[in-house]
Each structure stands twice: as C-alpha cells, then as structure tokens.
Amino acid sequence: MDADEAIRLRRSVRSYTDQPVSDKDIDAILRLALLAPTGGMAQAWSFIVVRDQELREAVAEIVIRGGAKYFETVRPAGPDVSPDEHAEWARGYAEQVLGNYRHVPVWIVGMVVPRHAFPDDQAEWERVADLVSVGFAMENLFVAARARGLGTVPTVFHWYAEDDFRALLDIPAEFEIPVITPLGYPTEFPVGLPPAMAAKRRPWRTLVHDDHWGNPRA
Numbered sequence: 001m002d003a004d005e006a007i008r009l010r011r012s013v014r015s016y017t018d019q020p021v022s023d024k025d026i027d028a029i030l031r032l033a034l035l036a037p038t039g040g041m042a043q044a045w046s047f048i049v050v051r052d053q054e055l056r057e058a059v060a061e062i063v064i065r066g067g068a069k070y071f072e073t074v075r076p077a078g079p080d081v082s083p084d085e086h087a088e089w090a091r092g093y094a095e096q097v098l099g100n101y102r103h104v105p106v107w108i109v110g111m112v113v114p115r116h117a118f119p120d121d122q123a124e125w126e127r128v129a130d131l132v133s134v135g136f137a138m139e140n141l142f143v144a145a146r147a148r149g150l151g152t153v154p155t156v157f158h159w160y161a162e163d164d165f166r167a168l169l170d171i172p173a174e175f176e177i178p179v180i181t182p183l184g185y186p187t188e189f190p191v192g193l194p195p196a197m198a199a200k201r202r203p204w205r206t207l208v209h210d211d212h213w214g215n216p217r218a
C-alpha cells in the first residue's frame with residue numbers, strides 16, 4: 001500500500017477483534033511515528049505501549065467512562081429527559097459503542113514531555129509546538145498502522161478521568177496527554193465515513209484559499 005492509499009483508507013476504527021499485534025508491527029509503527037517532524041528537533045514526546053492485560057482493560061474502563069461523560073456533555077438531552085436519565089442514556093451508549101475496547105490488545109498513549117526551552121513569555125508557543133509535534137507523530141502512527149491492516153482512532157475520552165489515567169500509568173503531572181489510541185485488528189475496516197459524518201465533509205475547495213484568506217480555491 002503506498003502513502004496516498006494508506007492516508008485515504010485510514011479510518012477511525014471503533015470495533016476491534018482480540019487478535020494480538022506482533023511486537024515487530026508495534027515497533028515498526030512506533031519507529032515511523034518517531035520520524036515525524038518535531039519542533040527544534042526537541043522530541044518533547046513520549047509514548048506508552050500498554051499491553052499488560054490488566055492495565056489495558058483498566059485503560060478501556062477509563063475510556064468508556066470518559067466517553068459516557070463526553071456523550072452526556074456534548075449530546076444534548078431531549079426536552080423531557082431528566083439529567084439522571086440523560087446520564088444513564090450516555091452510559092448505555094458508551095457501553096454500546098465502546099464496550100469492545102475491553103479486549104483491544106494494545107493501547108498507545110501519546111504524551112508531551114515539557115522541555116522548558118522557550119522563555120517564560122513564549123511558553124505557550126512551545127506548548128503548541130510540542131502538542132502539534134505529538135499530533136504529527138500520531139498521524140504517522142495511524143497511517144503506518146493502516147498500511148499493515150491495523151486500526152486506530154484518535155481518542156481523548158481519558159481527559160474526562162485524567163487523574164485516574166495518570167495514576168494507572170504513572171504519568172507525571174507535568175506531562176500532557178493529548179491523544180491516545182487503541183491499536184488492533186478491526187472487525188472490518190470502515191469504508192468511507194458513516195453517512196452523518198460524510199454529510200459534514202466540506203468541499204475541499206472551500207477550505208483552501210489562494211494567496212489570501214477569503215479567496216477560496218475556484
């Protein structure tokens with residue numbers, strides 16, 4: 001599979017088999033992830049590969065619990081639904097769409113390790129550069145995984161239970177954890193986006209401007 005194809009065919013995968021992933025594949029995709037551009041060659045990042053069964057099940061529980069909080073927060077309750085009923089719905093929905101994460105064979109955790117190289121008044125720029133760099137590395141990882149038939153999905157549901165997540169994996173308080181992903185063989189690779197998501201895809205020309213912003217590509 002060439003790079004264009006791996007990028008085009010990568011999809012967020014939310015349904016996994018429990019088929020193990022080989023050490024060789026894990027190492028290969030991590031090494032490709034670490035070839036991403038990194039501000040000032042700082043490599044202000046670290047990755048945790050979670051394979052221990054108890055730990056990965058605990059990661060899944062945190063992600064499912066966080067997902068329920070996300071759905072509760074982001075998807076509004078109907079007019080006659082009480083907050084408790086809505087929270088109950090969100091827990092059920094998270095279970096339905098994320099429950100299979102309990103048998104995902106690997107989780108990869110992407111972290112920013114602050115380098116404190118910029119002066120204090122530019123600390124936010126450094127933070128942005130390092131967050132972006134982790135994002136680039138994760139995208140390399142997603143594409144490299146796709147090329148090997150492995151699924152991933154950028155996931156931020158751990159943000160909703162971040163203290164528990166840090167404690168579980170011994171992540172120092174000053175590290176940021178912008179994104180994690182399951183890694184495993186999909187039950188099947190989604191072809192295209194779900195219809196509701198596909199309908200949201202904006203025509204690419206409206207997102208690209210020639211020479212000045214406000215001059216979308218004709």
Ligand SMILES: Cc1cc2nc3c(=O)[nH]c(=O)nc-3n(C[C@H](O)[C@H](O)[C@H](O)COP(=O)(O)O)c2cc1C
Nearest residue numbers: 010011012013014153154155156157179192193197
């Ligand atoms: C920064 C970021 C955070 C995301 N967080 C989540 C998440 O927590 N859970 C999830 O299921 N998908 C998450 N996604 C995946 C998006 O929903 C997905 O990329 C988008 O719907 C497009 O689908 P595709 O990845 O198949 O192209 C995230 C994506 C990005 C870029």
